[in-house]
Structure formats: structure tokens, C-alpha cells
Amino acid sequence: MNNGLKERLEEAFPHATVTATTETEYITAAGKESVLSILAYLKDTGFDHLALVSCVDWIDEKEFEIVYVLSPYMKDNTTLSGEEKTNVIVKARIPRDNPAFQTVTHIFENAEPYERELHELFGIHFVGHKRLIPLFLERAYEVPPFRKDFDTRQYVKDVFDNIPTIEGSKK
Amino acid sequence: MDRNQLGKWLKQPAKMANKYSLNAVYFCTGCGIIEIPPVITARWDAERFGVIPVATPRQGNLFMITGYVSLKTLRAIIRTYEQMPDPKYTVGFGSCPINGGMYWDSYNTIKHLDKYIPVDGWIAGCMPRPEAVFIAVTHLWTLIDKDMANGYVRYREQYAQYRKNQETLFGKLDWPPLYATGGKAQKGQQ
Numbered sequence: 124m125n126n127g128l129k130e131r132l133e134e135a136f137p138h139a140t141v142t143a144t145t146e147t148e149y150i151t152a153a154g155k156e157s158v159l160s161i162l163a164y165l166k167d168t169g170f171d172h173l174a175l176v177s178c179v180d181w182i183d184e185k186e187f188e189i190v191y192v193l194s195p196y197m198k199d200n201t202t203l204s205g206e207e208k209t210n211v212i213v214k215a216r217i218p219r220d221n222p223a224f225q226t227v228t229h230i231f232e233n234a235e236p237y238e239r240e241l242h243e244l245f246g247i248h249f250v251g252h253k254r255l256i257p258l259f260l261e262r263a264y265e266v267p268p269f270r271k272d273f274d275t276r277q278y279v280k281d282v283f284d285n286i287p288t289i290e291g292s293k294k
Numbered sequence: 295m296d297r298n299q300l301g302k303w304l305k306q307p308a309k310m311a312n313k314y315s316l317n318a319v320y321f322c323t324g325c326g327i328i329e330i331p332p333v334i335t336a337r338w339d340a341e342r343f344g345v346i347p348v349a350t351p352r353q354g355n356l357f358m359i360t361g362y363v364s365l366k367t368l369r370a371i372i373r374t375y376e377q378m379p380d381p382k383y384t385v386g387f388g389s390c391p392i393n394g395g396m397y398w399d400s401y402n403t404i405k406h407l408d409k410y411i412p413v414d415g416w417i418a419g420c421m422p423r424p425e426a427v428f429i430a431v432t433h434l435w436t437l438i439d440k441d442m443a444n445g446y447v448r449y450r451e452q453y454a455q456y457r458k459n460q461e462t463l464f465g466k467l468d469w470p471p472l473y474a475t476g477g478k479a480q481k482g483q484q
Binding site: 259260261262264268273275276278279282283284286287288289290 | 365366369394398399400401402404405406408409412448452455456459462463464
């Protein structure tokens with residue numbers, strides 16, 4: 124039965140490559156155009172829980188890889204058999220210069236804070252996101268701090284080490 | 295009761311009262327806060343030392359920074375510290391407030407807490423055991439006796455420097471200065 128989902132995915136999306144890493148996990152690498160339809164398809168299939176949206180910085184290949192982790196809620200799920208209740212990881216690559224991607228908030232509403240996080244930490248612009256404002260950070264960074272070319276040590280030297288100690292505090 | 299201490303107590307009763315009723319602000323930051331529940335509950339029972347947690351900074355006079363301090367936490371720490379009434383004592387708990395600890399090259403964690411608020415004592419370790427809290431408390435008693443736990447005095451005297459350091463990180467702070475920061479006004483007062 125486990126092959127059922129893989130074959131169905133391959134049949135519906137011939138351009139996507141589906142790999143089974145373990146028995147309970149699939150990786151679907153897709154072009155950036157088909158990500159929305161894959162996510163919508165998976166949501167209809169029963170993978171209605173978007174557990175995580177993350178990003179990988181492939182600096183040598185000059186690409187960002189956006190990662191969506193989906194899993195079904197076990198309860199009240201009739202479309203999937205027990206063995207098919209797995210995790211599905213959907214990956215898509217976008218170019219690293221002026222990175223922009225379409226939002227998935229209209230499919231999964233809970234993607235909103237994740238996309239804000241990626242916008243803040245990787246500098247990816249999500250087209251169609253309604254509230255793309257800072258989430259965690261207090262300071263403005265020239266290079267978004269989770270990119271590989273962000274030099275944390277230099278940043279620490281420039282910012283934190285340049286703050287003087289309070290004179291006379293060693294009294 | 296130690297009768298030898300009696301003369302000292304009668305000389306400065308307020309100091310004795312401060313010493314044996316350290317009310318710790320319930321402020322959680324970082325991973326060190328996991329050591330505080332055993333400290334205040336039956337296993338180690340901090341009330342033997344007069345340390346009890348209180349709910350609001352207005353009631354507290356002991357402030358333990360229990361772990362790494364991110365920028366957002368630092369903002370809350372400064373606000374909490376400024377709300378506490380004098381005399382107030384700050385203790386940095388764990389290695390992260392001392393010099394950043396394992397977050398020494400992090401982009402969003404401050405490295406030296408004493409650049410932003412005055413700290414009276416440090417507890418080193420990652421993590422310190424609950425016993426270390428009591429060593430720190432008894433040490434703090436000695437410091438209070440000798441007038442060396444004077445962080446709140448230093449904060450008042452060097453407020454301009456502290457405020458400047460805080461504003462270097464945050465830009466303009468959205469609350470007014472606690473004390474006068476103008477250089478000329480301070481000279482006039484002296």
C-alpha cells in the first residue's frame with residue numbers, strides 16, 4: 124500500500140521526483156510552479172497538517188530550497204490507510220538573487236508565521252502574503268542573518284564587542 | 295539566632311531586613327530557569343535562606359538572569375530592572391550572561407550583561423546546580439554587609455553610560471530615562 128501514494132503523486136505530477144527516504148517519509152522535489160498544486164493535492168489527499176516551512180541556503184549553487192513538511196492528522200482520516208499515514212516533504216528551489224516565492228497561506232493558513240520567519244531570516248519575499256512584517260528580530264541586518272554569507276563573528280565584533288564596558292564598574 | 299551578629303543587626307536593621315528577605319523576581323530567560331523550581335520547592339527549599347519568588351518586579355529585590363539573553367529579552371530585563379525598588383540586587387546565573395557562553399558568536403544574543411545593567415554577582419557554570427544558588431545567596435549576604443552589592447547605586451551614578459549602551463543596541467528606547475542623563479546637570483548636582 125505504501126507505494127500507492129508515491130505512484131499517485133508521480134502520476135499526477137510527472138515533473139516532480141518522488142523519493143522514499145524511509146518507510147515513513149517521502150521527499151517530493153518539484154519545480155516552483157507546481158508547488159502550490161502539489162500542496163493543494165496533498166491537502167485534499169489527507170495531509171492537512173503543515174508541520175513546518177523551512178529553507179536551506181545552497182550558496183554554492185546560488186539557490187534557496189524551500190521545504191514544506193506535511194503530515195496527516197491520524198484521527199478522523201479515512202482517505203489514507205494506516206501505512207500511508209506518513210510524512211511528505213515537498214521541496215522547491217528558487218534562485219538566490221532577489222528571492223521571491225508565492226505564498227501558500229491561502230492553502231495552509233498556519234504558514235503565515237513561517238513565511239514571516241523566512242522573510243526575516245533569509246530575506247525571501249513571499250508574493251501575496253498579507254502581513255510580511257518582522258517577527259523576531261529587534262535590529263535591522265544588512266544581510267539576513269541565516270544566510271550562509273552572513274558573517275556572525277564579524278557581526279559580533281562590529282556590534283557587541285564595540286559596546287564599551289561601564290567605567291568604574293570593577294570598583 | 296547568632297548572638298554575635300546582634301550588634302551588627304542593631305546598627306543597621308534595614309540591611310539585615312534586606313539580607314534575609316530576598317524576594318526574587320519570577321523572570322524566566324534561557325535554560326537556567328529549569329533549576330529554579332527545585333530551588334524554591336521542597337527539595338532545596340530556598341525559603342530557608344529567605345528567598346521567595348514574587349510575582350511582580352515592584353515587590354522584588356533580587357533579580358536572577360537565568361540564562362542567555364537575546365535582544366528581545368534584554369529589553370524586558372531593562373524594563374523589569376528599572377521597575378524594581380531600591381535596594382535591588384542582580385545575579386547573573388550561568389555562563390551565558392557572563393560572556394555569551396556557547397552563544398559567543400551568535401548574532402542576536404548579548405555577550406556581556408554588565409554592559410547594559412549592573413550585576414552584583416555571577417554564578418558560573420552551565421548549568422549551575424541548585425546548591426550554587428545558595429552559595430550565591432550567602433555570598434550576597436556578605437556583600438550586602440560590606441556595602442559591596444551596590445549595583446543599584448552604580449546604575450544611578452553611571453546611568454548615562456548604561457543608557458547609551460542600551461540605545462546603541464536598540465536605537466531609540468520607547469520609555470523615558472529613569473535618571474537624569476544630561477552631563478551638565480549631573481555636574482551641577484555634584
